[in-house]
Amino acid sequence: MSIMSYNGGACIAMKGRNCIAIASDLRFGIQGQTVGMDFEKIFPMNDHLYLGLTGLASDILTVSERLEFHIKLYELRENRKISPKTFLSVLSNLLYEKRFGPYFIEPVIAGIDPKTRQPFIASCDLIGCPMEPEDFVVTGTCATQLYGMCEALWKPDMQPDELFECCSQALLNAVDRDAGSGWGAVVHIIEVGKVTTRRLKARMD
Amino acid sequence: MATTESCLEIPEAGFSFDNCARNALLDKMGHVAPRFRKTGTTIVGLIFEDGVILGADTRATEDTTVADKNCEKIHYIAPNIYCCGAGTAADTEMTTNMISSNLELHRYTTGRPSRVCTANRMLKQYLYGYQGHISAALVLGGVDCNGPHLYSIHPHGSTDKLPYVTMGSGSLAAMSVFESRYKPNMKKADAMLLVKNAVEAGIFNDLGSGSNVDLCIIDRKQKVEYLRTYFEANMKGKRQGDYSFSPGTTAVISSKVRQISFDILSEEVQEVEGMEVS
Numbered sequence: 001m002s003i004m005s006y007n008g009g010a011c012i013a014m015k016g017r018n019c020i021a022i023a024s025d026l027r028f029g030i031q032g033q034t035v036g037m038d039f040e041k042i043f044p045m046n047d048h049l050y051l052g053l054t055g056l057a058s059d060i061l062t063v064s065e066r067l068e069f070h071i072k073l074y075e076l077r078e079n080r081k082i083s084p085k086t087f088l089s090v091l092s093n094l095l096y097e098k099r100f101g102p103y104f105i106e107p108v109i110a111g112i113d114p115k116t117r118q119p120f121i122a123s124c125d126l127i128g129c130p131m132e133p134e135d136f137v138v139t140g141t142c143a144t145q146l147y148g149m150c151e152a153l154w155k156p157d158m159q160p161d162e163l164f165e166c167c168s169q170a171l172l173n174a175v176d177r178d179a180g181s182g183w184g185a186v187v188h189i190i191e192v193g194k195v196t197t198r199r200l201k202a203r204m205d
Numbered sequence: 206m207a208t209t210e211s212c213l214e215i216p217e218a219g220f221s222f223d224n225c226a227r228n229a230l231l232d233k234m235g236h237v238a239p240r241f242r243k244t245g246t247t248i249v250g251l252i253f254e255d256g257v258i259l260g261a262d263t264r265a266t267e268d269t270t271v272a273d274k275n276c277e278k279i280h281y282i283a284p285n286i287y288c289c290g291a292g293t294a295a296d297t298e299m300t301t302n303m304i305s306s307n308l309e310l311h312r313y314t315t316g317r318p319s320r321v322c323t324a325n326r327m328l329k330q331y332l333y334g335y336q337g338h339i340s341a342a343l344v345l346g347g348v349d350c351n352g353p354h355l356y357s358i359h360p361h362g363s364t365d366k367l368p369y370v371t372m373g374s375g376s377l378a379a380m381s382v383f384e385s386r387y388k389p390n391m392k393k394a395d396a397m398l399l400v401k402n403a404v405e406a407g408i409f410n411d412l413g414s415g416s417n418v419d420l421c422i423i424d425r426k427q428k429v430e431y432l433r434t435y436f437e438a439n440m441k442g443k444r445q446g447d448y449s450f451s452p453g454t455t456a457v458i459s460s461k462v463r464q465i466s467f468d469i470l471s472e473e474v475q476e477v478e479g480m481e482v483s
């Protein structure tokens with residue numbers, strides 16, 4: 001069994017018009033058995049910057065804590081908020097440092113640049129190869145299903161409400177076709193000035 | 206101050222092998238490690254009359270799934286030197302970034318523009334040191350005081366200095382185009398067409414390459430033309446229907462809104478003349 005599907009999970013981030021959506025499922029499992037239904041895989045790094053992580057749960061916690069440490073030090077030293085692009089670079093280097101003994105995670109970044117107010121999404125593979133597409137990023141055990149849903153549903157310049165529906169439907173329908181993810185979902189819609197967090201009603205199987 | 210300095214561990218530069226023991230154990234237990242993102246790829250380089258042209262496709266794959274439909278494979282090394290990368294995407298990205306930084310420091314030390322052979326030597330010595338475990342196959346091209354140069358660098362550290370090279374999974378398709386139509390001292394327009402055709406051969410015949418053609422032309426005056434998406438070989442199909450959901454479709458259990466305060470960037474106080482009330 002692949003190490004990335006040991007705990008299960010799915011994460012998605014989408015770009016809209018001056019807003020971004022980042023969502024994940026809530027399952028925490030140990031191989032076949034579901035042990036937890038409230039394991040959020042999205043971690044706020046600061047007000048406008050969110051990090052989603054899928055893969056091995058212990059590495060998810062390790063990497064998110066190490067990154068929080070780096071970001072807090074950065075903010076203390078520089079006396080300003082980190083920009084998403086710089087954060088991507090920090091994450092990429094942190095993962096590449098472990099090139100020959102990697103962390104088994106696949107991260108997704110969603111944030112709004114504090115200066116330019118532009119939305120930003122990016123993802124990396126487990127050794128830190130950065131990717132900054134214009135539309136959406138997906139990771140997790142049901143990545144293939146998520147690619148399919150997003151390719152069909154995403155369109156450019158969506159408003160926050162539209163983006164929420166698109167992101168939620170893409171995630172919910174993709175995890176329904178994967179035994180390793182599901183059991184609830186959480187979606188954060190990040191706009192300039194506010195963040196709306198919603199928990200979705202999902203199939204609990 | 207003393208307490209903060211003691212808990213601030215500055216990690217050593219370079220790779221860290223902390224997780225290796227754990228990962229080896231997981232491997233032995235039968236948990237298959239995931240595949241890295243590779244760049245499949247067709248990368249090519251050609252020396253023409255006025256300089257050097259580098260070409261690349263733009264597909265990045267994760268096993269058989271296309272992870273990135275439009276990634277950049279032509280990396281900046283120096284103002285007059287660019288490098289295409291094939292193999293493990295993280296390796297090509299990090300290796301070229303590192304050599305680029307070291308070359309810039311080298312330029313400050315020597316006070317001269319960089320030479321292509323310097324970049325080549327740095328890359329091959331780095332890759333040879335890691336005995337091929339850093340899977341980066343590169344096509345390095347540039348123009349320096351001695352004219353245009355083109356090198357192909359293999360993951361184990363061997364290099365070849367040639368007038369035209371191809372690397373990556375689509376290299377055979379691209380090389381067939383070069384071998385049939387290459388002539389020394391080609392004109393710029395002909396050379397650009399030849400490179401485009403070579404990359405296209407890779408895009409359409411190799412499964413690991415796809416999407417668009419990127420070109421980078423470096424001429425004798427060390428002027429660089431980076432043509433990102435020079436040719437869009439594959440356009441995305443037009444969606445026939447509207448698949449948007451009306452607001453309220455998704456059932457929500459709970460919702461929480463958090464207002465975020467704006468950062469005050471600047472404050473301006475304007476003095477207003479007092480109003481006269483008579």
